[in-house]
Structure formats: structure tokens, C-alpha cells
Amino acid sequence: MSSSPADTAPSTLRQSLLTALTALVFGFLGAAIWSYAGLADNRTRSFLLDNPDMLPQMVEAYEAQEAEKRLAAMGDEVFAxxxxxxxxNxxxxxxLVEFTDYNCPYCEASLDDVTRLVAEDPDLKVVIREWPxxxxxxxxSRMALAAGLQGKYDAFHKAMFKLGDVRAAAQEAGLDMARAEADAASDAVSGEIASNLDLARALGFTGTPAWIAGRKP
Known part of the structure; x- marks a missing residue:
């Protein structure tokens, strides 16, 4: 039986995260691996004809390289x-920057891997950009940002993926609900979501999860 996208998502996400961390270790800004420079080569064309399943991966790599170019021109905003x-930490x-959505199954699938990476590397900072x-x-997303203002983002983030219900997740995370509801409706939270949308568009991202690897400015 062939694997479905949902079946292969965890291993693909693990490979993406491993690539990103390799980039971090060696000090690169991004994590693109392949270049399109060789596509004009006859041997490359023959390889793709014989292995058509590789083309989507190469397209993704090319898009990542293009995103790196846009990222370099953007400055440090995306890492803040x-x-x-x-x-x-x-x-x-x-x-490691992650653009995420709580209704994204691949985002949920990556949570355990991110949690493990954080546990294994005390020097790793994962910046979450809420992109609903x-x-x-x-x-x-609004309640998650409100949780951040109470210092309880990690607890809400994990509870939200586990429970799938905003109020239940907020209660499990121990949020002050009156304050959280006010913060969730605030201009600051609305502005953050709008800013994340602009950043994702500027980087050419078309879906979640999207990743950026870098080092502290």
C-alpha cells in the first residue's frame, strides 16, 4: 500500500527540522540544499525523467533558496x-522560526519533534509566528498571543494542539481569562497577526508550517 501525504508528513518534517538545525550548527541563515543551476544538464533531466517523485522536493528547495534571498533583504524583524x-531558551x-496554524495537521505533527529539539539543545530559541x-x-492564534503576554505561551501552545478547543486550552494553561480575552482583542495582537501575514507573503510562503533557521542577530 502506498503512503499518503499524512503518513509521510512526520518523517518529512523531521528531515526539514534536521536540515534547519544543520544550518544553525554551521552558521547558515537558511536551509536550502539544492540549486536549480544544474537543471539544464542532460544528466539531470534524465534523472528527473527516471525519478519524477524528486521534482516536488527540488521545487521546494528552489523556493527555499528564493525565500533566503528575500530574507536577507528583510533584516532581523522575522527573528524578533x-x-x-x-x-x-x-x-x-x-x-528557529516557525509560521504555524492550529488547524494545520502538519504543524501538529511537528510539535513532538520541536519539543524534543528544544529539550536536546539548551541554546535553541524557537520563535513562533502565529499565521492563522x-x-x-x-x-x-489570538489567544496564543494573549497567553504569551502572561508568560504561558508554551503551555497554551501544547494544550491547543492536544485539545483543539480554545477555552479548554486556555484553562489548562492556567490563563487569567478576563485578561486573556481583552488582550486577544487588542490592537497589539491584531497588529502582530497582520505583521506575520505580511512577513509570510514577503518570504513567498504559501502554507504552514514554514521554517526559517538562523542565529541570534
């Missing part, structure tokens, strides 16, 4: 988190 919206010198692109995700 909304207050409290960080996993791992807030002062870590290795930075799926229907019904806006409320969860």
Missing part, C-alpha cells in the same frame, strides 16, 4: 518574537 511567544543563540490561514484559526 511577540512578547513571550517563544519555545525553548528565550536568549538562545540558535533561532485555515478557517476558524484566528481565535486560537
Amino acid at each position: 518574537p511577540f512578547p513571550g511567544v517563544v519555545l525553548g 528565550p536568549e538562545g543563540s540558535k533561532v 490561514i485555515f478557517e476558524g484559526s484566528d481565535q486560537a
Whole structure:
């Protein structure tokens, strides 16, 4: 029986995260591996004809390279988190940025891997950029940012993926609900979500999860 995209998602995400961390270790800004420079070569064309399943991976790599170019021109904004919206070491010198959506199954599939990476590397800072692109995700993203303002982002983030219900996740994370609801509706939170949308568009991202690997500016 052939594997479905959902079946292969965890291993693909693990490979993406491993690539990103390799980039961090060697000091690269991004994690693109392949170049399109060789596509004009006859041997490359023959390889693709014989292995058509490789083409989507090469397209993804090319898109990642293009995103790196845009990232280099963008400056450090993408690495600066909304207050409290960080996993791992807030002062870590290795930075992994994740654009995420709570209704994204691949984002959920990557959570255990991110948690393990954070546990294994005390110098890793994971900046989460809330990017609610799926229907019904806006409320969860707003509450997540509100949780960050209470210093409880990690707890809410994990509870939200586990429970799938905003209020239940907020209660499990121990949020002050009156304050959280006010913060979730605030201009600061609305501005952060709008900013994340602009950043994702500027980088050419078309879906979640999207990753950026870098080092502390």
C-alpha cells in the first residue's frame, strides 16, 4: 500500500527540522540544499525523467533558496518574537522560526519533534509566528498571543494542539481569562497577526508550517 501525504508528513518534517538545525550548527541563515543551476544538464533531466517523485522536493528547495534571498533583504524583524511567544531558551543563540496554524495537521505533527529539539539543545530559541490561514484559526492564534503576554505561551501552545478547543486550552494553561480575552482583542495582537501575514507573503510562503533557521542577530 502506498503512503499518503499524512503518513509521510512526520518523517518529512523531521528531515526539514534536521536540515534547519544543520544550518544553525554551521552558521547558515537558511536551509536550502539544492540549486536549480544544474537543471539544464542532460544528466539531470534524465534523472528527473527516471525519478519524477524528486521534482516536488527540488521545487521546494528552489523556493527555499528564493525565500533566503528575500530574507536577507528583510533584516532581523522575522527573528524578533511577540512578547513571550517563544519555545525553548528565550536568549538562545540558535533561532528557529516557525509560521504555524492550529488547524494545520502538519504543524501538529511537528510539535513532538520541536519539543524534543528544544529539550536536546539548551541554546535553541524557537520563535513562533502565529499565521492563522485555515478557517476558524484566528481565535486560537489570538489567544496564543494573549497567553504569551502572561508568560504561558508554551503551555497554551501544547494544550491547543492536544485539545483543539480554545477555552479548554486556555484553562489548562492556567490563563487569567478576563485578561486573556481583552488582550486577544487588542490592537497589539491584531497588529502582530497582520505583521506575520505580511512577513509570510514577503518570504513567498504559501502554507504552514514554514521554517526559517538562523542565529541570534
